[in-house]
Amino acid sequence: MIREKVKIVNDAGLHARPAAALVKLASKFKSDFFIHMYGYRVNGKSILGVMTLAAEQGAELELEIDGEDEAAAAEAIIELINDGFGEVYDDEG
Amino acid sequence: MDLEKFTMMKDSISKEEIVLSGAPAAPGIAMGKTSLYQRSRPTVSSQNITDDEIDHQLSQFEKALGEAKEEIRKLQDTQENGEIKELLQAHIEMINDPDLRKRVEIEIKKYNQPADAAIEKVFGTYLDLMDNQQGLLQERSIDIEDVRDRLIHIINNNDIQDEIEQGSILIARELSPREVIEFSEQNIGGIVMDRGGTTSHAAILARSMQIPTVVGVENASTSIAGRELVILNGDRGEVLVNPTPATQAKYEELMARAADEQSEMEKICKSPNTTSDGASFSLQANIEFKEELAAVRSVRAEGIGLLRTESLYLRHDQFGEEKQQKAFYHAILEGTNPHPVTIRLFDAGGDKFFDQGQQEHNPFLGWRGIRMLLDERALFQEQLRAILETAVQYPGRVRLLVPMVSSLQEIAVIKEVIKETEEELAAKTNTTHIDIQLGIMVEVPSVAMQAEHYAEQVDFLSIGTNDLTQYLLAVDRGNERISGLYSQRHPAVWKMIRHVSEAGKATSRPVSVCGELASDPVAACCLLGLGINELSMTPGALPMVKKALCRHSLDEMRKLAAQVSESITVSDVEDAFVKFLANE
Known part of the structure; x- marks a missing residue:
């Protein structure tokens, strides 16, 4: 089992569109995927669960990935989150 | 009363x-x-079902999921905006949600709930969690409510119109x-x-x-x-x-x-890019974000004359990830097909990146643009790799623009770094030749004065009038106290532009203008009169510029350029502009 902490970096946080991208990606892997935040634990393959976390920019999540393809799943999921779900920012920082 | x-x-x-x-x-x-x-909130059945009805209710639920998904897919097809398509994808993912399905099925099988009531109850548990939250989240719960109500409406067969x-x-x-x-x-x-x-x-x-x-x-x-x-x-x-x-x-x-x-703007944008006497010109757009592509298309710009990449970098604590950069360039090239895209290398001061705790006394004359990139080789090569790999995918459409060049030596080093990166890429991807044009920004007066020597070393020149004006007139364009001294219409600026245009002709290198001057309709006419027929500007300014260019003849524009060339003061130039407009 892999456990790893990540931060939400995109401006708008984990709202509907990023959540859709996350569960879609996670569902491609066989491994179970759970997200821990503020003492909650939700199924990372359930968009409704992910949306209820309401993770804003800067929120810290702990990912729990368990299964035969856990290494590949962890790599892909962490990359997606660190990439800010591919969202473009409107500010110049 | x-x-x-x-x-x-x-x-x-x-x-x-x-x-x-x-x-x-x-x-x-x-x-x-x-x-x-x-x-209208749908009402749901309040009576429990008998064990015999469980299978039917399960299949009702299944059918509702299928129909709702189909409906959303159809809506998705009607939309062109990628953001909206992705948003509707979130609705599809809700319907695909494995936990939702499992929990609704348990309500039906174990607690003898009819399908509609089971849906209502399970969605309710998610919505309750969101209700405890503030602000943005409340906005977001409407997407969940919408999917819930669609499912219930389908099961109850009330087609609400x-x-x-x-x-x-x-x-x-x-x-x-x-x-x-x-x-x-x-x-x-x-x-x-x-x-x-x-x-x-x-x-x-x-x-x-x-x-x-x-x-x-x-x-x-x-x-x-x-x-x-x-x-x-x-x-x-x-x-x-x-x-x-x-x-x-x-x-x-x-x-x-x-x-x-x-309607006038639309008519102008659709008309061909020719002056009243048939001389053709090309108008491109200056942009920074892919969200601006819709505007670029609506004004029918012929590609991107200046793609700024600063925000791509500044959004991260560290440098932009190469993969993300490529995705950005890819989106821009897809959205502007078949036109060219000119990507300007990262153009900002080093203070934005490196925590050196050192404030420069004259940041505009300091460590910025290519000067910084040549010292920060890793950053430079990362961007080059992303741009060159993009150029492999879109042959002949990518142009590379180097900012703040101020010596010929810099161009020699840039070419070396490009060659190294190209070779590295060739080994990796089996490409022998990358079709990319190299150009420089002409914004430093010394470069403008020796433009012919610079032109010989590159494929094209792009005049950045904003910085050229501030360097030439020694006026900080951000300083309000002296803002009266800053004018891109200054005769000395025109003299420089004329010189660069002539240098381009002598060396057969195309010259374009991507500064603010190009978005000034009369100035744009004057630029055409000087022989510069490729202009790039913010998309919003394009229709007005095009209107002026279409309405006048190249002959008139040349006369305007000649008058401007004889001008001694800014007000002489302004007078020539006013006269030009009065002749309409």
Whole structure:
């Protein structure tokens, strides 16, 4: 089992569109995927669960990935989150 | 007071013009009668089912999931905006949600709930969690409510058709994305919502579909009556209820003028890029974000003359990830097919990146643009790799623009680094030749003065008039105290431009202008008169520039350029411009 902490970096946080991208990606892997935040634990393959976390920019999540393809799943999921779900920012920082 | 008098007074009070304010969510002005919309919450069965009915209820649930998914897919197909497609994808993912399915099935099988009540209950647990949260989240729960209600409606077989009068202004507490799309098909004139911010999904959709919209108008749905006359100002975020005849007349005129301008602009954008005597020119756009592509297409720009990459870098604590950069370039090239895209290398001062705790005394004359990139080789190569790999995918369409070049030696080093990166890439991808053009920004006066020597070393020159003016006139363009001294129309600036244009001709290298000067319609005519027929500007300025260029002949423009060349002061240039306009 892999456990790893990540931060939400995109401006708008984990709202509907990023959540859709996350569960879609996670569902491609066989491994179970759970997200821990503020003492909650939700199924990372359930968009409704992910949306209820309401993770804003800067929120810290702990990912729990368990299964035969856990290494590949962890790599892909962490990359997606660190990439800010591919969202473009409107500010110049 | 007698009753009659009282009623009259009450009437006149209630007919008074009221201004309600909210946030401007989608621009435009609309006038019309209101239609109130209240979403009908479906009722669900309250009786438990018998064990015999479980299978039927399970299949009802299954069928509803399938139908709802199909409906959303169809909506997705009607939308062109990628953001909206992705948003609707979130609705599809809700329907695909494995936990939702499992939990609804348990409600039906274990607790003998009918399908509709089971859906209501399971969605309720998610919505309760969201209700405890503040702000943005409340906005987001509308997407979940919408999917829930669609599923229940399908199971109960009530096809709700909300009839709204054509052209009316829709007043609602809040709308789901699906509702906005459906109402847009009924030709509504505008939308007013009690809730929601300018970044709510409804607002994004309204903007994309160009429906004037004001959101966050507290109590609009309870204080505005149905079939009441309102004026909606989506530019200012205002709703005028019961406008006086004078106000109505004012807005009617505004709307007529806006409509005229709009249709004239469209006509101009569609016309060919030629002067009145048939000389052709090319207009491109300066952009920084992929969200600007829609504007680029609507003004029919022939590609991107300046793609800024600073925000790509600055959004991260560290440098932009190569993969993300490539995705960005890819999106821009896809969105501008088949035109060229000129990517300018990262152009900012080093202070933005490296925490050196050292403030430069003259940052505009300091460690910036290519000067910084050559010292920070890793950053430079990372960007080059991303650009070159993109160029492999889009042969002949990518142009590389180097900012702040101030010596020939720099160009030699840049070429070396490009060659190294190219070789590295060739080994990796089996490509032998990368079709990419190399150009420099002409913004340092010494480069402009020796333009012919620089031109020989590169494929094209692009004049950045904003910085060229500030360096040439020794005027900090950010300093308000001396802003009167800053003028891109200064005769010395024109002299430089003329020189660069001639150097381009002598060396057969194309010269373009991507500074603010190109977005000034008369100045654009003068640039054409000097032989520069490739201009790049902010997309919004393009129609007015094109209008001026189409209306005049190259002959007139050459005369203007000759007059400007003889000018001694800024006011001489201004006089020549005024005279040029008066000749229309």
